[in-house]
Amino acid sequence: MDHPTLDLALDAAALTARLVDFPSVSGEEKGLADAVEEALRALPHLTVDRDGDAVVARTNLGRAERVILAGHIDTVPIAGNVPSRLDGDGVLWGCGTSDMKSGVAVQLRIAATxxxxxxxxxxxxxxxxxxxxxxxxxxxxAERHPDWLAGDFAVLLEPTDAKVEGGCQGTLRVRVETTGRRAHSARSWLGENAIHKAAPVLARLAAYEPRRVDIDGLTYREGLNAVMIEGGHAGNVIPDACAVIVNFRFAPDRGEEAALAHVREVFDGYEVVLTDSAPGALPGLSHPAAAAFVEAIGAELAPKDGWTDVARFSALGIPAINYGPGDPKLAHTREEHVATAAVLAAERNLRTWLTS
Incomplete structure (x- = not known):
């Protein structure tokens, strides 16, 4: 055995520290995936499968309903914040404490206990x-083994600061392009300035009034914003091309095609080129398992302001929510940390839901 092991007898807070001390930057997850697989294969009540550095374990008790608990084992690059450090106030510091090794620790503890x-x-x-x-x-x-992900309801243990965040926004990006005629800036009247032609695009964005949409009692706020401008050749050249990069964060009642159609309508008369898109996910709070989950843990409900992998479950027809002990505002920061009490509370809450 050429890698450290995971002791699933540790509580979720101590296990979080162990996971943080097990570096797993994206692309370097194999060691941690090996340890997770080994720990889960030691549990006789689970069947375990693996694809690459993803590990899937399942109970097979013949229950009327199947719930998926999911979380990613990778982190962003370490920023001098490994190994973990526990301070006197019960706060655990380190890369991945919030996003999302505390959530993974909770998954492992539930699997074991x-x-x-x-x-x-x-x-x-x-x-x-x-x-x-x-x-x-x-x-x-989802592409290779959709049967491994079959289920009735999913909980993604991304950091939510212990709130239940329903669904997620969709997102797309477009290039709104303008064209002109290139010329020497000393003879600007011979050209047409494509950057100047982008001014009405910015004016439409400034005047845009985004929707607020209520779904399952949650209010999703949309946003249409310029995030980048590309254009220009040199300090003495009238530019003949410009593009305003626009990001549309849309409520999950819109599909991707409807969202793109809306953006094209806003910028009618301009060339609009789609560069990337991902669907949102409906909150799924009306599902009986979700209602039981919310009742069992008594958590505050909120919409997910952003995109998460719950959208992948939604695409498979599985209602999904986000719930995890970390604070999403600390994700990817040098000062990333999590309160050990929050990790232990998440472990207790999930156990209550799954045993009561």
Missing amino acids: VPEPNRDLTFVFYDHEEVAADLNGLKRL
Whole structure:
């Protein structure tokens, strides 16, 4: 055995520290995936499968309902914040404490200590979440092994500061392009300035009034914003091309095609080129398992302001929510940390839901 092991007898807070001390930057997850697989294969009530550096474990008790608990095992690059450090106030510091090794620790503890849950469980530990979407381990599992992800309801243990965040926004980016005629800036009247022609595009964005949409009692706020401008050749050249890069964050009641059609309508008369797009996910709070989850843990409900992998479950027809002990505002920061009490509370809450 050429790698450290994971002791699932540790509580979720101590296990979080152990996971943080096990570096797993995106693309370098193999050692941690090996340890997770080994720890889960030692549990006789689970069947375990692996694809690349993603590990999936399942109970097979014949329950009427199957719930998926999912989380990614990779982190962003370490910023001098490994190994972990526990301070006197019960705060654990280190890369991945919030996003999302505390959530992974909770998954592992439930896998180890709830052998006969009231619902069948599927535990998904996947790789490459923090990098390009085409590398995402959950995407790969959905394409190669959709049967491994079969279920009625999913909880993604991304950091939510212990709130239940329903669904997620969709997102797309477009280039709104203008063209002109190139000329020497000393004879600007001979040209047409494509950057100047972008001014009405910015004016439309400044005047845009985004929707607020209520779904399952949650209010999703849309946003249409310029995030970058590209154009210009040199300090003495009238530019003949310009592009305003626009990001549309849309409520999950819109599909990707409807969202793009809306953006094209806003910029009617301009060339609009789609560069990337991802669908949102409906909150799924009306599902009986979600209602039981919310009742069991008594958490505050909120919309997910952003995109998460719950959208991948939604695309498979599985309602999903986000719930995890970390603070999302601390994700990817040098000062990333999590309160050990919050990790232990998340462990207790999930156990209550799955055993009551």
